Amino acid sequence: MSFWRQVTHGLRGLLRRHERDREIDDEVQNYFEEMTAAYRERGFSDNDARRAVRQECGNLHAAKEQVRTYGWENTIRTWGADLRCAGRQLRRNPVFAAAAILMLGIGIGANTAIFTFVNSVLLRPLPYPSSNRLAIILSELGNSSRAPASMFELYQMRQRSRVFDQIAGIWVTNRELPDKGDPEQGKAGVVTSNFLQLFTTRPMLGRFFSREDDLENAPSTIVLSYPLWVRKFGADPRIIGTSVRLGRGSSVVIGVLPRDFRLIFPEDASVPPEVDYFQSIPIGPWEPNGPGFLHLVGRLRNAESLAAAQAELASIAAQINSIGERTKIANYHLYAFSLQDDDVREVRRTLYLLFGGVAFVLLIGCANVANLLMVRARQRLHETTIRAALGASTFRLIQQILAETLVTALFGGAVALLIGWAALQAIVAVEPASFANLGQVSLDLRVLAFTFAIAFLISVIVALAPISAVRRLKLAEDLKRSGRSTTPKQSKALIVLVASEVALAFVLLIGTGLLLRTFAHILRVDPGFRAENVFTLRVSVPNYEALREVQRALTALPGVQSVSTVSHLPLDDGGNWYDYYWKDGAPVDQQNTVMADMRSVLPGYFDTIGAQLIQGRDFTDSDDAAHQHVAVIDEILARRLWPGESALGKRVNVSDSPKGPFQFERDWLVVVGVVRHVQCHTLTATVRPQIYLPYALAPRPSMSMVIRTAGAVPDLVSSARKQIAALNRNLPITHLEPLSAVIDRARATSRFVSVLATLLAIVALQLALGGIYGVLSYCVVLRTAEIGIRMAVGAQRAEVMRLVFAQGFLPVALGIVTGAILSAVSMPLLDRLLFEVKPDNPRIYLLAIVAIFVLSGIAMLLPVLRAVRIDPMTALACE
Amino acid sequence: MTEWNTDVIQGTLDLLILKTLSLESLHGFGIGRRVEQVSRGVFKVNPGSLLTALQRLERAGWLDSEWRNTENSRRAKFYFLTRTGKKQLEIEEADWNRRASAVARLLRQEA
Numbered sequence: 001m002s003f004w005r006q007v008t009h010g011l012r013g014l015l016r017r018h019e020r021d022r023e024i025d026d027e028v029q030n031y032f033e034e035m036t037a038a039y040r041e042r043g044f045s046d047n048d049a050r051r052a053v054r055q056e057c058g059n060l061h062a063a064k065e066q067v068r069t070y071g072w073e074n075t076i077r078t079w080g081a082d083l084r085c086a087g088r089q090l091r092r093n094p095v096f097a098a099a100a101i102l103m104l105g106i107g108i109g110a111n112t113a114i115f116t117f118v119n120s121v122l123l124r125p126l127p128y129p130s131s132n133r134l135a136i137i138l139s140e141l142g143n144s145s146r147a148p149a150s151m152f153e154l155y156q157m158r159q160r161s162r163v164f165d166q167i168a169g170i171w172v173t174n175r176e177l178p179d180k181g182d183p184e185q186g187k188a189g190v191v192t193s194n195f196l197q198l199f200t201t202r203p204m205l206g207r208f209f210s211r212e213d214d215l216e217n218a219p220s221t222i223v224l225s226y227p228l229w230v231r232k233f234g235a236d237p238r239i240i241g242t243s244v245r246l247g248r249g250s251s252v253v254i255g256v257l258p259r260d261f262r263l264i265f266p267e268d269a270s271v272p273p274e275v276d277y278f279q280s281i282p283i284g285p286w287e288p289n290g291p292g293f294l295h296l297v298g299r300l301r302n303a304e305s306l307a308a309a310q311a312e313l314a315s316i317a318a319q320i321n322s323i324g325e326r327t328k329i330a331n332y333h334l335y336a337f338s339l340q341d342d343d344v345r346e347v348r349r350t351l352y353l354l355f356g357g358v359a360f361v362l363l364i365g366c367a368n369v370a371n372l373l374m375v376r377a378r379q380r381l382h383e384t385t386i387r388a389a390l391g392a393s394t395f396r397l398i399q400q401i402l403a404e405t406l407v408t409a410l411f412g413g414a415v416a417l418l419i420g421w422a423a424l425q426a427i428v429a430v431e432p433a434s435f436a437n438l439g440q441v442s443l444d445l446r447v448l449a450f451t452f453a454i455a456f457l458i459s460v461i462v463a464l465a466p467i468s469a470v471r472r473l474k475l476a477e478d479l480k481r482s483g484r485s486t487t488p489k490q491s492k493a494l495i496v497l498v499a500s501e502v503a504l505a506f507v508l509l510i511g512t513g514l515l516l517r518t519f520a521h522i523l524r525v526d527p528g529f530r531a532e533n534v535f536t537l538r539v540s541v542p543n544y545e546a547l548r549e550v551q552r553a554l555t556a557l558p559g560v561q562s563v564s565t566v567s568h569l570p571l572d573d574g575g576n577w578y579d580y581y582w583k584d585g586a587p588v589d590q591q592n593t594v595m596a597d598m599r600s601v602l603p604g605y606f607d608t609i610g611a612q613l614i615q616g617r618d619f620t621d622s623d624d625a626a627h628q629h630v631a632v633i634d635e636i637l638a639r640r641l642w643p644g645e646s647a648l649g650k651r652v653n654v655s656d657s658p659k660g661p662f663q664f665e666r667d668w669l670v671v672v673g674v675v676r677h678v679q680c681h682t683l684t685a686t687v688r689p690q691i692y693l694p695y696a697l698a699p700r701p702s703m704s705m706v707i708r709t710a711g712a713v714p715d716l717v718s719s720a721r722k723q724i725a726a727l728n729r730n731l732p733i734t735h736l737e738p739l740s741a742v743i744d745r746a747r748a749t750s751r752f753v754s755v756l757a758t759l760l761a762i763v764a765l766q767l768a769l770g771g772i773y774g775v776l777s778y779c780v781v782l783r784t785a786e787i788g789i790r791m792a793v794g795a796q797r798a799e800v801m802r803l804v805f806a807q808g809f810l811p812v813a814l815g816i817v818t819g820a821i822l823s824a825v826s827m828p829l830l831d832r833l834l835f836e837v838k839p840d841n842p843r844i845y846l847l848a849i850v851a852i853f854v855l856s857g858i859a860m861l862l863p864v865l866r867a868v869r870i871d872p873m874t875a876l877a878c879e
Numbered sequence: 880m881t882e883w884n885t886d887v888i889q890g891t892l893d894l895l896i897l898k899t900l901s902l903e904s905l906h907g908f909g910i911g912r913r914v915e916q917v918s919r920g921v922f923k924v925n926p927g928s929l930l931t932a933l934q935r936l937e938r939a940g941w942l943d944s945e946w947r948n949t950e951n952s953r954r955a956k957f958y959f960l961t962r963t964g965k966k967q968l969e970i971e972e973a974d975w976n977r978r979a980s981a982v983a984r985l986l987r988q989e990a
Contacts, residue, residue, distance in 0.1 A: 026954075032926070067934065
């Protein structure tokens with residue numbers, strides 16, 4: 001009842017404000033009249049009665065005002081009035097309003113975009129059941145770290161582990177796709193039968209692999225990815241249980257994975273997010289020194305921690321090391337990392353640094369808005385003082401200033417949403433593949449809340465400065481000055497604000513300079529091959545003869561200079577083939593410890609991609625199984641194995657021809673050539689040395705053809721397709737692209753980071769320059785009278801210029817010094833993103849200092865000119 | 880004339896208004912004068928506070944009001960007690976008596 005009255009009366013007060021006000025006026029008026037009448041009845045004259053009433057009850061209007069302020073609706077009304085007033089203030093100063101709103105918008109918007117991005121990559125848990133209990137298990141042996149495990153190791157771990165309830169392995173390779181139509185290449189995940197369960201709760205159709213699939217004479221079975229199921233089998237659910245062609249045999253489809261199934265593995269694992277189909281591989285004891293090819297994932301038991309897993313793996317490693325030939329391997333360790341952490345290991349640092357950069361921009365934006373508000377508060381100090389003198393309570397003054405900053409912040413937040421949305425679209429558009437492991441990124445509600453939280457927080461923070469000015473009001477003192485310009489004592493707060501803006505912008509400038517320099521180096525880096533005019537395509541061939549036919553057919557095309565083939569293109573994200581090697585005469589404890597990238601090639605490969613043969617010879621057609629087994633190695637391996645000697649004619653033990661699906665026979669090969677190292681994984685890091693084998697010794701099911709042309713050949717793609725189809729309709733061709741495309745992909749991360757950093761630095765610099773300009777303009781206005789007097793008593797223009805420049809450059813110089821110190825401390829954090837540039841590169845520091853001095857000088861020009869143009873007479877007349 | 884702490888007035892003003900209106904319906908000044916007369920000038924009522932209090936009590940549902948002519952045939956807003964207002968008066972009266980006697984007991988003890 002009473003609540004109902006509160007609401008209805010309050011609403012009446014809001015909606016029929018004038019009616020209610022009039023009623024209150026009438027009632028108060030009536031009170032005073034009745035009282036006056038009462039005095040008259042007691043014999044007072046009209047005048048005396050009125051005077052007595054005023055003495056007793058005070059001012060009639062004050063009473064009306066007191067009664068009117070009752071009720072909740074009144075709070076709304078005053079807020080409404082304050083907000084309207086704030087809106088008017090902003091409209092009256094459109095430049096101020098636009099500047100403040102844009103500064104907030106840019107800062108918050110950039111922050112939102114980056115936050116959304118970081119959130120989707122770093123903060124969101126992996127989309128797997130109990131993903132926090134999934135760990136990657138890696139081995140370290142000899143001098144290779146983060147190595148994949150052998151089947152022997154997996155078997156031993158599964159036998160011994162108590163901490164993990166599951167340990168599973170995967171190996172992704174290029175294979176033919178299961179098919180009804182034309183043969184085609186795709187990615188096959190060879191997994192242990194317990195693998196898929198760790199990454200999704202249930203298949204969309206059918207079942208996962210089970211132990212039965214591992215039995216010796218069980219039929220071959222496969223599980224399809226959703227996209228493959230849709231593309232190849234028309235999303236037909238009846239495919240489950242049927243037999244499909246797979247390579248030269250057939251296989252039974254037992255399940256289809258959910259649509260959103262993605263594998264999220266560390267970048268160096270060569271496990272791509274999307275795998276076309278899965279086959280199972282039985283877990284068995286295998287031989288102790290078998291090849292390491294499995295990427296292991298373990299699931300911790302409920303109560304177990306990663307530390308416990310680590311301790312257990314250490315003891316398992318010791319046990320494995322005491323079996324068979326493992327005994328002799330020095331430095332053998334097993335490590336477990338949280339899959340979530342390990343996945344973002346490389347990316348994390350980059351993202352946090354970007355986040356830091358954005359936070360800097362936001363800080364500069366805040367400093368600028370605080371600057372603007374402080375200047376405005378000072379300009380309005382007189383008005384505020386008068387309002388206070390007229391009886392406005394401090395609370396009402398604060399409320400009004402809060403309203404103004406709130407309006408600014410809300411508009412800023414709205415602009416920020418727009419900018420954030422646009423920025424996120426831009427980030428996603430240029431996002432390099434190395435980040436794209438979590439699917440879709442879209443602005444979500446939490447980010448929306450985050451943005452507005454920032455907007456409000458900032459509104460409160462910036463409101464504090466003017467309010468403190470109001471609190472420190474000395475009414476009488478200010479009124480005495482009565483609107484005359486205040487003494488030109490530049491407030492310390494303004495200096496500090498400008499100096500910190502300059503310092504933050506300086507740090508961003510240095511960081512960006514370093515990243516751009518890195519990118520320039522990456523653009524110039526020699527990958528060990530020449531990609532211009534080389535075109536590649538991947539083809540599946542059954543045997544050596546077929547491959548030679550394809551080579552010959554492509555060579556016959558017009559404009560083609562040479563054609564060869566390689567099992568794994570440099571800088572390609574597809575699978576990798578790497579294995580142990582050791583030189584002739586290596587003691588047993590140095591065997592099976594270090595790995596090299598293995599590549600199967602046809603003669604002419606080095607010439608075709610423009611790799612440089614340093615010593616010896618290329619393969620020839622007679623380098624086959626029937627003749628002496630030979631290899632070509634890269635300079636790094638040559639130096640490592642035979643420092644100071646020629647590698648030619650030396651023997652190295654490597655795996656060569658395949659025996660069974662996953663194993664290669666070990667054999668001694670004679671080194672016949674040494675080539676320059678080809679960057680295979682990144683443009684900047686040398687991961688492993690390389691060993692090239694003739695295809696005749698190491699046939700692979702899928703090969704990348706490399707075609708060098710004399711210049712641009714317009715219809716190369718279609719004629720190459722036609723040529724291969726003419727040979728054999730059933731040869732699947734994929735990945736037709738210029739070799740330069742893989743280089744572009746390899747540069748993508750660096751380009752992405754450089755572009756973002758440059759944008760941030762530009763925004764930061766502009767904001768800081770805006771701050772310098774704004775503050776100096778204000779100071780010139782404050783000092784108008786002083787400058788006028790100086791000029792009146794004979795100061796030259798040059799002196800006035802010096803005066804104003806000195807005032808402007810003081811905070812800039814302070815900011816540069818602070819910024820340099822901050823950079824010296826923080827730039828080493830960038831070290832791992834940098835390439836061939838040291839974080840303390842003096843040239844970049846020098847450039848940044850010069851740039852900031854020159855640009856801030858330009859920002860000061862207008863205020864300085866204004867100061868110089870001051871007419872002494874006008875300035876003095878103003879006083 | 881005693882200057883009354885506003886807190887004291889605030890605490891007792893509602894009770895005084897309710898009690899006054901339980902006898903007859905009155906307008907603002909009528910209430911003020913009655914309170915002043917009955918308390919023999921101990922309570923001075925400020926019109927701003929009184930009219931604000933009347934709004935509050937009306938919204939609480941204890942009072943209703945209507946515009947009527949006074950004996951001097953001026954239009955004034957008359958307030959009267961509602962049923963819940965009467966109940967509230969009983970509650971506040973009992974409450975006041977309890978407090979007052981407690982204070983009185985304490986003072987006696989002191990003496």
